[in-house]
Amino acid sequence: MSGFVEKPEPIQVPGLVHLHTGKVRELYRNEAGDLVMVASDRISAYDWVLPTEIPDKGRVLTQLSLWWFDQLADLLPHHVLSTEVPAGAPDDWAGRTLVCKSLNMVPVECVARGYLTGSGLAEYNESRTVCGLALPEGLVDGSELPAPIFTPATKAAVGEHDENVSYEEVARQVGADTAARLRQATLAAYSRARDVARERGIILADTKFEFGFDGESLVIADEVLTPDSSRFWPAEQWEPGRAQPSYDKQYVRDWLTSAESGWDRRGEQPPPPLPRQVVDATRAKYVEAYERLTGTAWS
Numbered sequence: 001m002s003g004f005v006e007k008p009e010p011i012q013v014p015g016l017v018h019l020h021t022g023k024v025r026e027l028y029r030n031e032a033g034d035l036v037m038v039a040s041d042r043i044s045a046y047d048w049v050l051p052t053e054i055p056d057k058g059r060v061l062t063q064l065s066l067w068w069f070d071q072l073a074d075l076l077p078h079h080v081l082s083t084e085v086p087a088g089a090p091d092d093w094a095g096r097t098l099v100c101k102s103l104n105m106v107p108v109e110c111v112a113r114g115y116l117t118g119s120g121l122a123e124y125n126e127s128r129t130v131c132g133l134a135l136p137e138g139l140v141d142g143s144e145l146p147a148p149i150f151t152p153a154t155k156a157a158v159g160e161h162d163e164n165v166s167y168e169e170v171a172r173q174v175g176a177d178t179a180a181r182l183r184q185a186t187l188a189a190y191s192r193a194r195d196v197a198r199e200r201g202i203i204l205a206d207t208k209f210e211f212g213f214d215g216e217s218l219v220i221a222d223e224v225l226t227p228d229s230s231r232f233w234p235a236e237q238w239e240p241g242r243a244q245p246s247y248d249k250q251y252v253r254d255w256l257t258s259a260e261s262g263w264d265r266r267g268e269q270p271p272p273p274l275p276r277q278v279v280d281a282t283r284a285k286y287v288e289a290y291e292r293l294t295g296t297a298w299s
Ligand SMILES: Nc1ncnc2c1ncn2[C@@H]1O[C@H](COP(=O)(O)OP(=O)(O)O)[C@@H](O)[C@H]1O
Pocket: 021, 022, 023, 024, 025, 026, 027, 035, 079, 100, 101, 102, 103, 104, 105, 158, 210, 212, 221, 222, 223
């Protein structure tokens, strides 16, 4: 079982056509044909969009993405046209709305990993490979890889699990030329971001990008380098051989799988609402990631 615990009713705005309710974002098309992407405060975990929101999360993710698009601007064109709230939209869209170029999206989750953990670690433990790429012996949870790797995944529908695929499979699906461009762009963007984050005491363990085509031009889209799309670890606490503390949904996941929540991850029931202290701690983590990365106080 998975999906939305409570499916939100999208807000209707004159002049905007509602296109899609994503896990976190509402998508609209404006009269100019551009995409209006509004980040909500929704949070997902274990393939569920939870019934509890994290205050300010949508704004933090949006502002952090904008900051990163700037950091990557000399490497890659991005999809943001403006941050203007469309006329007639609620005031609280400010800070979490991006007007974007509507792209022909490539249906591949472009993951780059510089460190071993998560699904990569699980595969490594089975076969000494990640997405079919051979890796040296002796790596453990949190180890830095000899070099960053491109480990694409197929994009799953809401409530379904993304699945790692080989590079060859991506090439079959989107063509060899596009696959090569995705890999090159993903690794270039990851390497830049890793270096920027490292200067700020944060390890960027891995991250996921989405790209789309504007004609022949490959453009970086969606959100980038947020705690929802990336694993950020405080560098001073990095210690390979165990799970690393991270700037994301760790509190949420830990609480959901604790006895206190009473929830069975593998059962039929949707997850329960989050208690106040879990919400507050999670909000604080998102804000801390923003502040530490950008060097700017959150307001
Ligand atoms: N420039 C763009 N053009 C078209 N689609 C985009 C663009 N940028 C992002 N998207 C799509 O918008 C959606 C963002 O909403 P989100 O809540 O993150 O959805 P998801 O549940 O798919 O993660 C994603 O499906 C993403 O592929």
